Amino acid sequence: MWVVCLIITAGIAYTLITNPRYHWSTIRHYLTAATVLKGLWLTIWMTVLVMLIATILGLLVAVMRASKILPVRILAICYINVFRGTPVLVQLILWFNIAALYPHIRLGIPFTPVGGNLNTNALISATTAAIIGLSLNEAAYMAEIVRGGFNSVPKGQLEAGDSLGMSEAMKMRKIIIPQAMPTVIPATGNQLISMLKETSLVSVLGVADLLASVQLIYARTYETIPMLIVACIWYLVVSILLSYPQSKIEAHYDKSSRAILGKPLPTVEVPHA
Amino acid sequence: MPEQSAPTPSMEPFRPAGLGDTDGPGTVQIRKLVKSFGANTVLKDINVDIAAGEVCVLIGPSGSGKSTLLRCIDGLEQIDSGVLRVNGEDLGYIEDATHYRPLSRTDRRRQRTQIGMVFQQFNLFPNMTALENITVGQTLVKRTTRAQAKQRARELLTRVGLEGHGNHYPAQLSGGQQQRVAIARSLAMDPQVMLFDEPTSALDPELVGDVLDVMRQLADEGMTMLVTTHEMGFAREVANSLLFMADGYIVERGDPREVLANPQEPRTQQFLKKVL
Ligand SMILES: Nc1ncnc2c1ncn2[C@@H]1O[C@H](COP(=O)(O)OP(=O)(O)OP(=O)(O)O)[C@@H](O)[C@H]1O
Ligand SMILES: [Mg+2]
Numbered sequence: 381m382w383v384v385c386l387i388i389t390a391g392i393a394y395t396l397i398t399n400p401r402y403h404w405s406t407i408r409h410y411l412t413a414a415t416v417l418k419g420l421w422l423t424i425w426m427t428v429l430v431m432l433i434a435t436i437l438g439l440l441v442a443v444m445r446a447s448k449i450l451p452v453r454i455l456a457i458c459y460i461n462v463f464r465g466t467p468v469l470v471q472l473i474l475w476f477n478i479a480a481l482y483p484h485i486r487l488g489i490p491f492t493p494v495g496g497n498l499n500t501n502a503l504i505s506a507t508t509a510a511i512i513g514l515s516l517n518e519a520a521y522m523a524e525i526v527r528g529g530f531n532s533v534p535k536g537q538l539e540a541g542d543s544l545g546m547s548e549a550m551k552m553r554k555i556i557i558p559q560a561m562p563t564v565i566p567a568t569g570n571q572l573i574s575m576l577k578e579t580s581l582v583s584v585l586g587v588a589d590l591l592a593s594v595q596l597i598y599a600r601t602y603e604t605i606p607m608l609i610v611a612c613i614w615y616l617v618v619s620i621l622l623s624y625p626q627s628k629i630e631a632h633y634d635k636s637s638r639a640i641l642g643k644p645l646p647t648v649e650v651p652h653a
Numbered sequence: 654m655p656e657q658s659a660p661t662p663s664m665e666p667f668r669p670a671g672l673g674d675t676d677g678p679g680t681v682q683i684r685k686l687v688k689s690f691g692a693n694t695v696l697k698d699i700n701v702d703i704a705a706g707e708v709c710v711l712i713g714p715s716g717s718g719k720s721t722l723l724r725c726i727d728g729l730e731q732i733d734s735g736v737l738r739v740n741g742e743d744l745g746y747i748e749d750a751t752h753y754r755p756l757s758r759t760d761r762r763r764q765r766t767q768i769g770m771v772f773q774q775f776n777l778f779p780n781m782t783a784l785e786n787i788t789v790g791q792t793l794v795k796r797t798t799r800a801q802a803k804q805r806a807r808e809l810l811t812r813v814g815l816e817g818h819g820n821h822y823p824a825q826l827s828g829g830q831q832q833r834v835a836i837a838r839s840l841a842m843d844p845q846v847m848l849f850d851e852p853t854s855a856l857d858p859e860l861v862g863d864v865l866d867v868m869r870q871l872a873d874e875g876m877t878m879l880v881t882t883h884e885m886g887f888a889r890e891v892a893n894s895l896l897f898m899a900d901g902y903i904v905e906r907g908d909p910r911e912v913l914a915n916p917q918e919p920r921t922q923q924f925l926k927k928v929l
Contacts, residue, residue, distance in 0.1 A: 539729055540776035540835075544790035544842060545766035547758070554789055558780040 403606040410597060410610050419593030420614050426511065426589065427576045433515040434575075435568060438522025443552065445527055456523070463520035469581050472513040476585045478504060510582035518575060525567045529560030569626035573619055580615075590614055666702065667906045669893035673705030677741040679845040679877040680705050681726060686735035688718075688725055695721045697901035699735070703846075703879065708872045710888040710909060711881040713898035714924055719881040722898070723848045726879065727770040728761065740767050740845050766794055769839030773851040775831045777823040783810065783834045784819035787841045795842065802841075809837035813867045829860030833867055840871075847871065849880040885913060885929065897921045 396402060410416055444456035463471070479500040488494045504512070533556050541551040583592035590611050598607040674680060681703035688696040695718045703709050711719045724730045725737060728744055737744045745761055746753045756764070777786050787806035791797040797805070810819055813833035823831050832852055839847060849868065853861040865887050872878055872891050882888070888895055888909045895909035897918070905918045913929070916922045 534776075536772060536774055536776040537778065539770075540772065540778065540838075542729060543727055543765060543768075543770040544838070545762040545794045546790070547762060550793050554793065555778060555780075559778075 401605065402609070403603060406603050406606040407609050407613075410594070410607060411613065413597075415593045415597060416590070416610060416614070419588055419590040420618075422588060423576065423579050423590040423614075424618065426507075426514075426579050426582070426587075427572065430511060430514040430518060430579070431568070431572050431575055433511070434518035434522045434571075437515065437519035439526055441519060441523035442526035442530060445523060446530055448548065460520045460523055463517050464524075468513070468517045468578065469584065471517050472510060472581055472585060475504070475509040475513040476506060478509070506582075506585040506587050510579075510585055510587045514575070514579065514582070518571065518578075521571060522568070525571070526560065526564055528567070529562075529564040530556055532563050533559045566626070566630045569622075569629055573622050573626065576618055576622065577615060580611075666700075667894060667908075668702075669704065669707055669908070672707050672893060673875075675702050675704050676738075678705065680739070680741060681846060681877070681879070682736065682738040683726075684736040686722075686725065686737055687733045688721055688730060689733055695901055696725070696732075699901075699903060701896065701903055701906070703877060705845075705877055706875045707894060708876075708878045708880070708892045709894045709896055710892040711879065711896045711898060712883075712885075712888070712924070712928075713904075717898045718901050719898055720850050723770070723850050723879060723881060726846075727768050727848055728765050729770070739764070762794065766790070766842045767845050769842060769844035769847040771832070771835055771839055771847065771849045771852045773854050775823070775828070775835045775855070777831050777835055777838070779823050782820050782822055783815065783826065783837075786823070786834055787838045790838065790842050805841060806837070809840055810834070812840075812870075813837045814863065827860060828856045829863045832856065832864045836864075836867055836871075846877045846879070849878065849882070851881050851883070853882065853884060883928065889913060897924065899924070 441456050441459055444452050445460070447453050447456070482500055484497045485500050486497050537555050537559065538551055541555050546554070579589055580591040582589050583595060586592065588596070594607040594611045598604045601607075676682065681701070683699050683701045686696055686699040687694065699722060711722070713719055721730060725732050726739060726744070731745075742764060743753070744764060745756055747756055747760075777783075778789070781789060784803065784806050787809055788799070788802040791802035791805060792799055807816075807819060810816055813836055815830055815833055815837075818826065818830065818834075821830075823834070826834065832855075836852075852868070853864050856864065861884070865884060868878070868880070868887070869891050880887070880892070892909045894906060895912045896903055897905040897912065897916075897920070899920045905912060905916060905921045907917075912921065913925065916925055
């Protein structure tokens with residue numbers, strides 16, 4: 381088994397090194413080129429921003445999904461199904477072309493003359509469309525993750541809250557959300573890493589992310605494969621950097637329940653003022 | 654006579670001697686209570702009065718509806734029909750001159766805080782320390798100040814024999830300690846009726862005593878208590894009345910020592926022969 385693996389690895393390494401069409405010198409040259417780094421930076425902040433919006437929105441949708449009020453619940457279910465049931469690429473292009481559907485956006489109070497019109501094309505740039513599209517799509521997935529977390533809270537916990545006379549909102553804040561965290565946080569970490577790669581889709585809207593910036597270069601130089609390798613190297617590096625804290629977090633939540641058990645702490649209570 | 658028939662309604666209702674009011678704070682009044690889950694009618698016709706300061710132990714075979722009855726009294730289950738008055742108020746309803754009206758959410762929550770429930774599985778909040786478990790209801794629901802709530806929580810911890818354990822998380826406490834924190838958590842809401850659903854059944858035998866001691870102390874202080882338990886010793890020594898349930902009916906009720914020594918109904922005799 382070892383031998384087979386070694387032979388395969390050696391084979392791949394051999395062709396990587398000896399095949400001149402990989403243009404390793406080109407790769408080295410462009411890896412830290414200003415355009416590429418600018419694209420990388422946009423990819424990173426867009427990933428973070430999208431995940432931030434999606435987490436907050438996803439939490440909101442999950443709370444709605446768990447609502448006792450039927451219309452609210454139906455709204456949440458529709459949201460989740462529509463955004464998960466259609467390709468994210470199509471959603472992105474739709475947001476990019478939203479001006480065709482709503483040429484003007486009116487800011488103001490609905491059904492009253494208060495407010496003013498804004499030109500949609502001016503308001504929604506390619507980057508905004510990309511952020512909106514990815515966030516709304518990701519929020520649907522986050523909502524399902526958060527819902528899974530909510531469902532992992534034992535029924536007895538909620539009954540204990542009921543018995544104390546807690547309202548739905550109090551139970552949500554003090555019992556459900558804190559107890560759902562151990563399942564939600566690691567899953568969110570996974571989503572973050574997926575999102576890093578998913579942002580490459582925004583290149584179709586002409587947003588200058590990592591992929592779009594290497595495309596820009598190879599459109600000029602025809603060094604397609606080396607430039608794509610440049611992009612892959614960066615995606616790989618950032619993924620690995622992100623998965624390190626991710627594995628730490630997972631290990632933490634894996635252990636926390638076990639580590640506490642059977643390790644009695646000294647019975648001193650910190651005096652409070 | 655079929656074995657599963659309802660007890661004769663003419664049976665003289667048992668009233669333990671020397672106890673307080675039968676209406677008002679600390680009382681439970683149940684008339685013709687029916688509760689079903691789908692097609693399964695679990696409580697068929699429950700009639701019982703618990704006086705203020707009474708300690709009533711519920712026994713009966715598994716599935717006879719003991720937990721369901723306690724959960725109805727705590728408002729965790731909606732009853733199908735009948736009258737259920739706790740602390741002198743109809744649970745979830747208000748009676749005016751002409752009809753019953755459902756209570757607002759807020760009023761229903763207020764009624765709940767006046768009834769304490771202790772669960773077999775403790776159900777402490779694992780994300781909070783013992784102290785936080787006891788303060789959370791006070792600060793959130795009763796709107797006591799944080800300092801007062803902490804003060805009260807420390808007093809209650811001392812009372813259940815857990816002084817200095819306030820900073821421990823439930824996972825750091827033994828089952829018996831967790832159950833005593835759970836009792837303190839309920840007491841922090843100043844309930845007038847306490848319900849215990851098999852409070853010692855999930856505990857190692859050597860930890861049962863500590864929890865029973867706390868319950869005994871609570872009984873001595875005059876708390877109205879409804880307890881389902883297999884601890885016949887507790888029933889004999891602490892309870893004022895014993896209630897035997899089977900198949901959704903109250904089959905027999907009486908003084909615990911008398912019923913345990915000399916049960917009148919055949920169902921009770923059968924059951925006690927198995928468990929004693
Ligand atoms: N939420 C529920 N949904 C459906 N059926 C239920 C539910 N809760 C209880 N039951 C049924 O009600 C019946 C009585 O249950 P209950 O838990 O009250 O019995 P019990 O007397 O407490 O028994 P045990 O001694 O085992 O605790 C059982 O047949 C049970 O299956
Ligand atoms: Mg039970």
